[in-house]
Amino acid sequence: MMNKQGRATTGSGGHHMDxxxxxxxxxxxxEEPLIFELGRAGKCGVDLPDLEIKHxxxxxxxRRGQIGLPGLSEPEVVRHFVRLSRKNYAIDAGLYPLGSCTMKHNPRLNEKMARLPGFADIHPLQPVSTVQGALALIEELAFWLKTLTNMPAVAMSPKAGAHGEQCGLKTIKAAHKARGEKRSVILVPESAHGTNPATAALVGYTVEEVPANERGRVDVEALKAKLGPHVAAVMLTNxxxxxxxxxxxxxxxxAVHKAGAYFYCDGANFNAIVGKVRPGDLGIDAMHINLHKTFSTPHGGGGPGAGxxxxxAALAPFAPLPLIVHDxxxxxxxxxxxxxKxxxxxxxxxxxxFHGQMGMFVRALAYMISHGADGLAQVAEDAVLNANYILASLKDVMSAPFGKGPCMHEALxxxxxxxxxxxxxLDIAKALIxxxxxxxxxxFPLVVHGAMLIEPTExxxxxxxxxxxxxxxxxxxxxxxxxxxxxxxAPFLAPRRRLDETAAARKPILRWTPPAPKAQAAE
Amino acid sequence: MSETRYTKDHEWVRVDGGVATVGITQYAAEQLGDVVFVELPKVGKAVEKGGEAAVVESVKAASEVYAPISGEIVEVNGAIEGEPAKVNAEPMGGGWFIKLKVKDAAEVSALMTEAQYQDYVKGL
Amino acid sequence: MRYLPLTEADRRTMLGVIGAKSVDDLFRDVPQEAYLTTLVDLPMHAGEIEVERQLGRLAAKNVSAGAVPFFVGAGAYRHHVPASVDHLIQRSEFLTSYTPYQPEIAQGTLQYLFEFQTQVALLTGMEVANASMYDGSTGATEAVLMAARVTGKKRVVLSGNLHPHYVETIRTTAETAGLEIVTGKPAPAAGETADHLVDDQTACLVVQNPDFFGNLRDITPLSDATHAKGALLIAVVTEVVSLGAVTPPGEMGADIVVAEGQSVGNPLNFGGPYVGLFATRQKFVRQMPGRLVGETADVDGRRGYVLTLSTREQHIRREKATSNICTNSGLCSLAFTIHLALLGEEGFARLAALSHERAVMTADRLSKVKGVELVTPTFFNEFTLKLPKPTAEVVEKLAKEHVLGGVPASRLLPHDKSLTNHLIVAATELTTPQDIDAFAAALTKVLT
Incomplete structure (x- = not known):
């Protein structure tokens, strides 16, 4: 059998593994040891000047006593982290179809812009007169976000999506408080991401779940039945x-507004509609935007993000500090x-x-200006087209629970x-590796059995x-x-095969500890 | 010792001299997978029927163990805190969770019998 | 458009496979009145040259720290970042990977996070650390929520000398979570003013060391007093480099240590992204927020790392999770790990000693300026001066003299009139004797 490059594929089950x-x-x-196993006392990877004063x-x-940090020269440090890096999959290396995560290309122009000293080397508490360009940039990004969503205001400081959810619900809590109302319940669809109920609980609300209908959407009648004067908000992902x-x-x-509640939208999947649908036109009161999803700031192995x-207009006055004003x-x-006040x-x-994730703001704005109004609409169109192409190309051999109609940016x-x-x-996933x-x-989502959610991105x-x-x-x-x-x-061919997560959880080893001193030889 | 009774949440109860031993069923232990952690209540705590009595965790799931009947906790199984694998190995025996002083014996007899529970599990 | 690989021909072919007439057909679930048929009112796409020009113009309107004598701190510090740090964190495999959900192909991320957790535990003198929080202030907030979970109590006492932004961040989240916040009065020259507020209903006392004004103190008596009431002591460190010179909070009885890790490996970035360090005692590990990486082995018995104790987290526990955090500060924690690996025991101690030395030199020089008084006798790399004039104007005038000369206490504590003339000044290994002379000269000029 020949593979797609025309190279012979080993017929005998990959005996090179033996x-x-x-x-x-x-x-x-x-195989790469830990830095603590590589280091030796007396080595250092930086040269710093001598001290001039002793007292x-x-x-x-x-500090009395050693910290216990290993000593390594620069070449050793560089080699260590380069070797570690090669054990990672990355979007730069291949398709990363992780549904709901929007693993798209991360343009390097964004990295270059974020490293301009005028953005990277300024302090959040410098005199405001010396950071006018930085504040202008935040305002410019805010303008793009407001225009793309048709919303009148934006709170810029949340540091990630979950932090944005918290911000949105606190704004809602403040708005109700200002009306002299105390509402205690957030309605969340059962298909929601785990952060939604976790955030609601953190902000002091109890969570009630709304079932989905057979079309994979929120059951509107069930939702209406749950609305009432105790409901503060409905939290929906769209x-x-x-x-x-x-x-x-x-x-x-x-229905939500009629009940005196607010409509929160989880914007994790905004990539599907950016430039095509403005959430403000759908009656939404608050929505966080994951700049690390839709606007391509790198995921970095789990952050930093920005949300x-x-x-x-109803919620805008309650936005958190700091505010930027122009006079x-x-x-x-x-x-x-x-x-x-x-x-x-x-x-x-x-x-x-301080003022939020400036480094991410610069990257996101570089991405937005690069795409423009035309490019952003094309992003949504191509993201949706790619996902539907996957759906159409696989649904005859796999099972798509909602495959009758089109999907948006991801195929379930x-x-x-x-x-x-x-x-x-799980086996399919590991074989893909x-x-x-x-x-x-x-x-995920939990509403279908053994879900596989594929998001190719544009x-x-x-x-x-x-x-x-x-x-x-x-x-x-x-x-x-x-x-x-x-x-x-599976996997057989990755840097590691399946790892024993049970052992890791039963007896957690969360840090390196020095090996016990060798026992004296018996003789 | 009375016969073992069962709940729809997959707990079992066995009463001996006014004290009920409570654990999770073989079926529950299998569904959960390898148990990695249990959180047990304090002795002396009063629990209501259906209230949360303990937590049991596998790598990817955490579940509450509900009190099948009301009563006061008189003993907890420290052995499964140190060795959670016991819950998988002997769910109906050495892997028990708590012992309760029975408040109302009628609550016990209202629970499912072995045969009823087996039918219930078959239907899941 | 350079980032979009599909051609018009591709799109037509693909629509054919899907059986759709047009892309609009794929958006048919969108209510018609909300579906845009024209482009939003924003500029059209732009090439790299144009983007660089536009953003370069904005960047040029800021005074970057490296361009002038620079003494601004108060929670973020300008240290040197070795060139190899920024190179390594930009490797594709680190920069463009997701949270390590598939450990077989994410050992790079998982191993460095394990190294990071170990480094943080060692620095703080604690037993365990997590894989990072967003920053110091949100980490401190999570610590307060954790203390309430551990103790089952709802009263939270904050030191008067805790960074005011941290106070506000904690208050905002803790109050909506149903906790009661009590704070001490800011006191740049006096001892702690909040410890007497700790009672037997208190979950925790939060103290910063070195504190907001730069004071360095032995917090052992505070932890003893706090423990006597059954509460936890949370120690906050906003300048993590101090731990290279100073006794760590873990050796002074802290139960949770939270630090801003920006100083190691990360640029100032106008306030973010930064990296929160979070460490505690082994016995509290299941109450910790955030991601944790643990060591284990694969089916062939080879050592490897996985995310562990995930049942604490939102994706499993939902409304019962210890925190709602998911994305944290992965890449910033990598920069921290690499920089600290380069420094090692010797380099980190040297970095700390140099930062202290430059601060001592700065304090000695500035307190000779007429009318200027040093308020904080013991400090690490930051101290507070009392000036004969309101500092808000002074720093603006200093900026006109091309010196970024510290943070007016009144910027963060505008309602405490006793602090109108207080200036918080920081130095690091990047501070030169020439910088100090320039600052002293400019300050003399501005004050006369």
Whole structure:
């Protein structure tokens, strides 16, 4: 059998795996110790000047005893982290179809812009007169976000999506308080991401779940039945976690507002509609935007993100500090409640020290200016087109619970097609690793059994999608053909095979500790 | 010792001399997978029927263990805190969770019998 | 458009496979009245040259710290970041990977996070640390919520000398979560003013060391007093480099240590992104917020790392999670880990000693300026001066003299009239004797 490059594929099940190397390394894949095992006392990877004065003003608090940090030279440090890096999958290296995560290309221009000294090397508490360009940039980004969402205000400081959710719900809590109302319940659809109920609980609300209908959307009648004077807000993801547009948005918004509640939208999936649909036109009161999803700031192995929250006119006065205002003297920062009050604002408080994720703002704005109004609409169109292409190319061999109509930016499958094969969703995911792919999102959303959620994003070429489809179809064929062995032990070809998570959780080892001193030899 | 009774939440109860031993069923232990952690209540705490009595966790799931009947906690199984695997190995025996002083014996007899529970599980 | 690989021909072919007439057909679930048929009112796409020009213009309107004598601190500090740090964090495999949900192909991220957790535990003198929080202020907030979970109490006492932004951040989240916040009065020259507020209903006392004004203190007596009431002591460190010179909070009885890690490996970035460090005692590990990486082995017995104790987290526990955090500060924690690996024991101690030395030199020089008084006798790299004039005007005038000369206490505490003339000044290893001379000269000029 020949693979797509025309190279012979080993027929005997990859017997190269059996070769034992002397080093334990395998070609480019090096076993790498921890820095604590590599380091030696007396080495240092930086050269700093000598001290000039000997006395200190530490008031007797000088550290006694060693910290225990290892000493390494610069080449050793560089090699260590380069070797570690090669054990990671990355969007730069291949399709990363992780549903609801929007793993798109991260332009390097954004990185270059964020590193301009005028942005990277300025302090949040410098005199405001010396950071006029930085404040102008934040205002410019705010303008783009407000225009794209048709919302009148935006709170810029939240540091990630979950932090944005918190900000949005606190704004809602403050708005109700200002009306003298105390409401205690947030309605969340059962398909919601786990952060939604976690955030609601953190802000002091109790959570009630709203069921989905057979079309994968919120059951509007069930939602209406749950509305009442105790409900503070409805928290909805749109497009939802099944990759579908909630087509009853207006009806939901009207019902929510009629009940005196607010409509919160989780904007994690904004990539599907950017430039095509403005959430403000759907009756939304608050929505966080994950700049690290829609606007391409890198995920960085889990952050940093940024989660600005756009707000309706009803909620705008309650946005948190700091506020940026513009007057004759230029841009000014309002960092104090009394100062805000003098401007008729009633900020609910502060989400974090300083002014938010400036480094992410620069990257996101570079991305937005690069795309422009035309490019951003094309982003949404291509993201949706790519996902529907995946859906159309796989639904005959896999099972798509909501596959009758189009999806938005991600295609959802369940594990019905694996019935009686002995192969699970997890097995498919791990086999994909051997095929050179990062798996799709698994077992989420919870509303379908054995979910596989595939989000290709707009930055994949047709060729890339065709290759992925061919691999998926091949795997499905193997699974249905009872070829369990290639699944259940997978991955075979990654830097590590399946790891024992049970052992890790039963007896957690959360840090390196020095080996016990060797016992004296008996003789 | 009375016969073992069961709840729809997959707890079992066995009463001996006014004290009920409570654990999770074989079915629950299998559904949960490898148990990695249990959180047990304090001795002396009063629990209501249906209230949260303990927490049991696997790698990817956390579940509440509900009190099948009302009563006061008189003993907890420290052995499963140190060795959670016992819950998988002997769910109906050494992997028990709590002992309760029975407040109302009628609450026990209202629970499912072995045969009823087996039928219930078959229907899931 | 350079970032979009599909051609018009591709799009037509793909629509054919899907069986849709047009892309609009795929958006048919959108209510018609909300579906835009024209472009939003924003500029059209732009090439790299144009983007660089536009953003370069904005960047040029700011005075960057490296361009002038620079003494601004109060929670963010300008240290040198070695060139290899920024190179390594921009490797594709670190920069463009997601949270390590598939450990078999994310060992790079998982191993450095394990190294990060170990470094943080060692620095703070604690037993365990998590894989980072957003920043110091949100980390401190999470610490307060954790203390309430551990103790089952709802009263939270904050030191008067805790960074005012941290106070406001904690208050904002803790109050909506149903906790009661009590604060001490800011006191740049006196001892702690909040410890007497701790009673047996108190969940925790939060103290900063060195504090907002720069004071360095032995917090052991505070932790003893706090523990005597059954409360936890949370120690906040906003300048993590101090831990290279100073006794760590873990050795002074802290139960939770939260730090802003920006100083190591991360630029000032106008306030973010930064990286929150969070460490505690082993016995509290299941009450911790945030991601944790643990060591384990794969089926072939090879050592590897996984995210662990996930049942604390939102994706499993939903409304019962210890925190709602998911994305944290991955790449900033990588920069921290690499920079600290480069420094090592010796380099980190040297960095701390140099920062202290430059601050001592600055304090000695500035307190010779007429009318200027040093308020904080013991400090690490930051101290407070009392000036004969309101500092808000002074720093603006200093800026006109091309010196960024510290933070007026009144910027963060505008309602405390006793602090109108207080200036908080920071130095690091990047502060030169020439910078100090320029500052002293400018200050003399501005004050006369």
């Amino acid at each position: 070769i034992e190397t002397i080093s334990g390394d395998r070609g480019l894949d090096h 200190d003003r530490l008031g007797g608090l000088r 497009p939802n976690t099944c990759g579908l547009f909630e087509n009853d948005m207006r009806a939901i918004a009207d 600005p929250v756009v707000l309706s 004759a003297g230029g841009f000014r920062l309002v960092e104090d409640k009394a100062d805000a 003098a401007r008729d604002a009633k900020p609910f408080g502060r989400m974090c020290a 499958f369940d594990d019905t097609f694996l019935k009686d094969t002995g192969v699970t969703t 051997d095929e050179g792919y990062h798996p799709m999102t698994m077992y 930055t994949e070429s047709k060729r890339s999608l065709d290759e992925f489809v061919a691999v998926m179809r091949g795997l499905v064929e193997k699974a249905k053909g009872n070829d369990k062995s290639r699944f259940q032990g």
